[in-house]
Amino acid sequence: MNRERITRWLVSGPPFVFMVVFFVLPALIMVVASFRFPGEHGGLAPMFENGTWQFTLETYQFFFSDFIYTEIFLKSFLIAGLTTVICIAMAYPVALLITRVPKRFRDVMILLVVLPFASNFLIRVYAWMIILGPQSAFSIAINSVVTAFGFEPVTLLFSPFAVIVGMVYVHLPFMVLPLYTNLEKHDPILLDAAQDLGANAWKRFWKVTWPLSLPGVYAGSALVFIPVLGMFAVPDILGGTGDILIGNLIKEQFLGTRDWPFGSMLSIMLTLAVLAIAALAMRFSRKSLSYA
Amino acid sequence: MALLELRNLTRRFGNLTAIDNVSLSVEAGEFFTLLGPSGCGKTTILRMIAGFDLPDGGEILLDGKDIAATPPEKRPLHTVFQSYALFPHLSVADNVAFPLRMSKVSEQETRQRVKEMLETVHLADKSDAFPHELSGGQKQRVALARGLVNKPRLLLLDEPLGALDHKLREEMQIELINLQRNVGVTFVFVTHSQPEALALSHRIAVMNEGRVEQMDSPANIYSRPSNRFVADFIGDINMMNAQIDVVDGMQLRLSVAGLGAIVAPAHIETSTGQAGAFAIRPEQVVIGAPDEHAELANRFSGTLRDFLYVGDVTTYKVEVTNGTLIQALLPNAAPGKARFFELGDKVTVAWSSESGMFLHE
Ligand SMILES: Nc1ncnc2c1ncn2[C@@H]1O[C@H](COP(=O)(O)OP(=O)(O)OP(=O)(O)O)[C@@H](O)[C@H]1O
Ligand SMILES: [Mg+2]
Numbered sequence: 001m002n003r004e005r006i007t008r009w010l011v012s013g014p015p016f017v018f019m020v021v022f023f024v025l026p027a028l029i030m031v032v033a034s035f036r037f038p039g040e041h042g043g044l045a046p047m048f049e050n051g052t053w054q055f056t057l058e059t060y061q062f063f064f065s066d067f068i069y070t071e072i073f074l075k076s077f078l079i080a081g082l083t084t085v086i087c088i089a090m091a092y093p094v095a096l097l098i099t100r101v102p103k104r105f106r107d108v109m110i111l112l113v114v115l116p117f118a119s120n121f122l123i124r125v126y127a128w129m130i131i132l133g134p135q136s137a138f139s140i141a142i143n144s145v146v147t148a149f150g151f152e153p154v155t156l157l158f159s160p161f162a163v164i165v166g167m168v169y170v171h172l173p174f175m176v177l178p179l180y181t182n183l184e185k186h187d188p189i190l191l192d193a194a195q196d197l198g199a200n201a202w203k204r205f206w207k208v209t210w211p212l213s214l215p216g217v218y219a220g221s222a223l224v225f226i227p228v229l230g231m232f233a234v235p236d237i238l239g240g241t242g243d244i245l246i247g248n249l250i251k252e253q254f255l256g257t258r259d260w261p262f263g264s265m266l267s268i269m270l271t272l273a274v275l276a277i278a279a280l281a282m283r284f285s286r287k288s289l290s291y292a
Numbered sequence: 293m294a295l296l297e298l299r300n301l302t303r304r305f306g307n308l309t310a311i312d313n314v315s316l317s318v319e320a321g322e323f324f325t326l327l328g329p330s331g332c333g334k335t336t337i338l339r340m341i342a343g344f345d346l347p348d349g350g351e352i353l354l355d356g357k358d359i360a361a362t363p364p365e366k367r368p369l370h371t372v373f374q375s376y377a378l379f380p381h382l383s384v385a386d387n388v389a390f391p392l393r394m395s396k397v398s399e400q401e402t403r404q405r406v407k408e409m410l411e412t413v414h415l416a417d418k419s420d421a422f423p424h425e426l427s428g429g430q431k432q433r434v435a436l437a438r439g440l441v442n443k444p445r446l447l448l449l450d451e452p453l454g455a456l457d458h459k460l461r462e463e464m465q466i467e468l469i470n471l472q473r474n475v476g477v478t479f480v481f482v483t484h485s486q487p488e489a490l491a492l493s494h495r496i497a498v499m500n501e502g503r504v505e506q507m508d509s510p511a512n513i514y515s516r517p518s519n520r521f522v523a524d525f526i527g528d529i530n531m532m533n534a535q536i537d538v539v540d541g542m543q544l545r546l547s548v549a550g551l552g553a554i555v556a557p558a559h560i561e562t563s564t565g566q567a568g569a570f571a572i573r574p575e576q577v578v579i580g581a582p583d584e585h586a587e588l589a590n591r592f593s594g595t596l597r598d599f600l601y602v603g604d605v606t607t608y609k610v611e612v613t614n615g616t617l618i619q620a621l622l623p624n625a626a627p628g629k630a631r632f633f634e635l636g637d638k639v640t641v642a643w644s645s646e647s648g649m650f651l652h653e
Contacts, residue, residue, distance in 0.1 A: 187375075189375060190379060190380075192344060192377070193373060194379075195344075195363075195364045195365045196364055196370055196371045197365075197370060197391040197394055197438065197439075198365050198366075198391050199365055203394060208379060211381045212380070
C-alpha cells in the first residue's frame, strides 16, 4: 500500500513539477501582472508602495470600455476560423492522396510537405510579399481578368486576403500531418463494405471516411487555429494597417508601448477564449468520438 | 433459370491463372458453398461476383443478365466479409440501417426493419452498442443482419465463421442454416473447412487451383468423389494405387501391388487395364481378430500399428502386407471397450464388395 503510493508519486512527480514550473507559475505571474499598474517607463510598477498593495482592475475596464479590442478579438477568431477551414479543405485531398499512392512514394510526399520548414519562416512569408505584390505575374494575371469584367483593379498585398493566404501557407503542414496519420489507419475494407452495401463514391466519403477522420480533423484544427490567433509576423508583413490581430496587439504591448499589465490582460483573455472554444468543441465532439 | 450463373470465368494475376474457366450456376433459395484449400481462388470468385474485381474472360449472369458493367454499389447482392468490416463509428442499429439508408428507405421503415432484423439475429438488446463493445459472435451476427436487412437477391459470405472459436462456430453454423431458411435469401458461402461445407450446404463446388473439381450435394461429394483430389480433401479416406483387371457389370476387380485383389463397385466410367486408385472411408472398414469377418469379400491381415481414441470413436491404423496403413474407424458404443486390440496384435481388416470406389488419377 505505502510502497504503491511512493511509486505513484515518483512516477507522477517529475511531470507534475514540470507543469507547475513551466506552465502554472508563468500563468500565475501573468494573472498577477494583469492586475498591476504599468511602470512609469514601461514594464510594471512596484506591487507594494506607500504602505498599500497596488492592484487595479483598470486594464480589464479599459478592455471592455472600447469596442475596438472586442472587434480585434472577433476579427482574429474569424481569420483563425477561416484559415482552419481553408486548411482542412486543402489538406484533406493531399492527405488522402498520400495514403493512396504506393508505399514507396509516401515518405517522399511527406518529406515534400514538411520541406518548407527547412527554410526560414520570415523569408518564406516575405516571398509571398513578392508573389502578391502589384508587379508580380500573379497580380497582373488576376487584374487582367478583373478589369476584363469591368471592375477596378485590386491590390492583393496588405489586405485581409494576403493575411489569410499567408496564414494558410504557414499552417498547412500542421493540418496535413495529423490528417494523414489518421487516414492512413483506416481499414480499406470498410470502403469496400460501404460500396457493397450501396454507397457511391460521394456517400462513401461522407458516411465512412469523413466521420472516421474527425479525430485527425480536430487535432489538425487545434494545431492551426490556436497558433494563428497568436501569430503577429504574418499580419505585420502581409497585412495592411487595418489588419491588426490579437497577436499584433499583444506583441505591441510588450515590445512597443511596454504596457505589460495590458498585454498580460490581453493574453489572459485570449487564453480564456481559446479554452472556452476548446470546451465547446469537446462537448460537441465527444459523442462522435466515443468509439475511438 | 438459375439466379446466378458463372460462364467460363477466368482471372489471371500475371503468370498465375487464379480462376481457370469456372462455370457454375446457383439456384434461387440455395445454400451454395465454394470449398477448397487456401489460395484456390474462392475469394477471387466472390470479389468478381460482388464487382470488386473484373474477370479476364467469361461472364457473370444474375437473373440471366450479364452484370459486368454494373458497379458493386448497384449490384443487388451483399457481402459478409471475413473480418466483418463493421463501421466502427456507427452503433449496431446504424450499421444494420446502412444499406437501407443507402437505398433511401424511409426513416420509419428503416427503424422497423432494423428492429426486426436485430431480433432475428438475437441482438435486439445491443442495438445501441458500438462494434468495439461486441464479442466476435455478436459482430458476426451484426454483419449478417447488415447483409440481409434489405433482402438482397444474393448474399456472399467469405469464410464468415473463420475467426470464431470451435464452440461458437458450431452454434453459428446452426444459426446460419436457420437464418438462410427463414429469410429465403440465396447464400454463396466460402470456406476451406470441409465439415462446415458438408454441414451447411445444399450444394458444394470443390475447388482446386482455380478450377472446380466437383459440384454436387454434400452426400454425393462425400460418398462419390469424382477424383483423387476431392476424395482426399473431403473427410478421411484410405487410398491405394490400383489397376483394373476385370470390369464385370457393376463390379470391378482391382489389383493392388503387394496386397492382392479387391472387389469394388463401379460407379464411374471405367475400362479394363486402367490405372488409378482404390479409395475407402475408414468407417466402411471393419477390424477384427485374424479369423473374423470371413463373410466379407475383401479381407486382409495385418498388424495394428496405431490407434487414436477420441471419445465417441476410435481410429485404428493397420499395416497390411504391402506396407500401407489402412485406417478403420470403430464407434465406441459400449463403454469401457475403447481398446479392443493392443499395438502389435495380428488383426484382420475387411470391407464388403459394395464399399469403396475406384478413382481415376
Ligand atoms: N490482387 C492479387 N494480385 C495477385 N495475386 C492475387 C491477387 N489476389 C489473389 N491472388 C492470388 O490468386 C490466388 C487465389 O487467391 P484467393 O484469395 O482467391 O484464394 P482463396 O481461395 O480465397 O484462399 P484463402 O482460403 O486463403 O482465403 C492466390 O494464389 C493469390 O495469391
Ligand atoms: Mg479467401
